[in-house]
Amino acid sequence: xxxxxxxxxxxxxxxxxxxxxxxxxxxxxxxxxxxxxxxxxxxxxxxxxxxxxxxxxxxxxxxxxxxxxxxxxxxxxxxxxxxxxxxxxxxxxxx
Amino acid sequence: xxxxxxxxxxxxxxxxxxxxxxxxxxxxxxxxxxxxxxxxxxxxxxxxxxxxxxxxxxxxxxxxxxxxxxxxxxxxxxxxxxxxxxxxxxxxxxxxxxxxxxxxxxxxxxxxxxxxxxxxxxxxxxxxxxxxxxxxxxxxxxxxxxxxxxxxxxxxxxxxxxxxxxx
Numbered sequence: 510x511x512x513x514x515x516x517x518x519x520x521x522x523x524x525x526x527x528x529x530x531x532x533x534x535x536x537x538x539x540x541x542x543x544x545x546x547x548x549x550x551x552x553x554x555x556x557x558x559x560x561x562x563x564x565x566x567x568x569x570x571x572x573x574x575x576x577x578x579x580x581x582x583x584x585x586x587x588x589x590x591x592x593x594x595x596x597x598x599x600x601x602x603x604x
Numbered sequence: 605x606x607x608x609x610x611x612x613x614x615x616x617x618x619x620x621x622x623x624x625x626x627x628x629x630x631x632x633x634x635x636x637x638x639x640x641x642x643x644x645x646x647x648x649x650x651x652x653x654x655x656x657x658x659x660x661x662x663x664x665x666x667x668x669x670x671x672x673x674x675x676x677x678x679x680x681x682x683x684x685x686x687x688x689x690x691x692x693x694x695x696x697x698x699x700x701x702x703x704x705x706x707x708x709x710x711x712x713x714x715x716x717x718x719x720x721x722x723x724x725x726x727x728x729x730x731x732x733x734x735x736x737x738x739x740x741x742x743x744x745x746x747x748x749x750x751x752x753x754x755x756x757x758x759x760x761x762x763x764x765x766x767x768x769x770x771x
Contacts, residue, residue, distance in 0.1 A: 511647070512712065514614045518640075520705055521621040527697035530685040533630045533676055537637050540668065541621055544644055547660075551653055554728075560736040563728055564744065566656050567737070570663045571748045575755035577668050581675045582759045586766040588679050594630075595685040 511552040518545030532584050532594050536577070543573050610650045617643035628689055630676045638669050653728045 518541060525538030547566045554562025584594075591598055620640035627633050641664045648657035738745065 511610075511614065511651075513709075514618060516705070516708060516712070517618055518621050520701055521618075521625060523704075524697060524701050525625050527701070528625070528690045528694045530688065530691045531630055533672070533679070534624075534633050534685075537630075537633055537672060538624065540664075540672075541624060541637060541640065544641060544664075547656075548644060548647065551648060551651060551656060555651055555653070560728070560733060560740075563653060563656055563733060564737055564741045567659060568744060568748060570659055571752060574663060574668055575751055577671055578755045578759050579762070581671060582762040582766075584675065585679065586762060588681060589766065592681055593683040593685075594679065594681050595683050597691065598683075 512549050515545045515549035515552065518542075518548060520545075530595050530597065532587070532596055535596065536580055536584070539576070540573060543569055606650055610647060613643045613646040613650065616640075617647065626689070628686060631673070634669060634673050634676060637672075638665055641665050641669065655728060655730055655733045 522538045522540075522542030522545060525541065526535050529535055529538065547569055550562045550566050550569070554560070554566075587599060588594055617640045620636045620643065623636040624633050624640070627636060641660060645657045645660040645665075648654075648660060
């Protein structure tokens with residue numbers, strides 16, 4: 510039943526990315542989505558008793574670290590230019 | 605007793621995740637996320653996946669969230685996202701999410717494998733995990749190091765672009 514907890518975590522993260530306005534909070538909600546996926550991987554690895562799930566969780570850790578290492582400088586650059594963290598202010602960033 | 609603790613940790617992770625949606629200040633959201641991650645580390649430890657629990661605390665809470673907290677302190681910008689927490693996608697987002705969850709739960713309910721016997725804890729002990737990791741998955745390990753180098757180079761490149769634009 511931990512899979513359903515994982516689903517709920519993923520769903521909360523997805524909802525946060527969609528409905529919140531602050532860029533940093535959206536980034537943190539993405540981390541929450543990754544955490545939900547990790548929990549589902551661990552519970553599936555427990556059910557099938559295979560080490561592959563645990564290895565995949567480790568790889569997701571690294572991906573999350575790399576994601577934050579890229580995303581924070583981008584947010585720093587954006588905020589330095591406009592001094593707002595509201596994502597609606599960057600709606601002109603298309604094309 | 606262990607089952608009770610497991611559900612206690614899972615429940616606190618869910619509560620912290622729900623708090624992340626409604627709290628206003630980014631620092632409080634970061635603290636809620638840290639609480640969620642620590643509860644998940646407790647869940648992993650109770651499931652006998654100690655390696656993952658340690659990495660959860662070390663990498664996620666120790667590295668990623670500290671970096672995030674630094675960014676929040678660096679960018680203490682008070683703007684419209686403080687007074688209005690939610691974007692105009694609030695209602696469509698909730699509706700789409702309910703649909704997504706219904707489809708997912710429907711699929712999961714049919715496809716969920718029957719819970720097998722209690723998983724062997726020895727498979728996830730540090731020694732066995734490390735041997736399996738470096739014997740069978742060494743290629744992934746090396747690819748991960750390449751990914752990290754690429755991320756560092758990209759972060760430096762992003763900062764370089766910003767410096768050039770600003771003079």
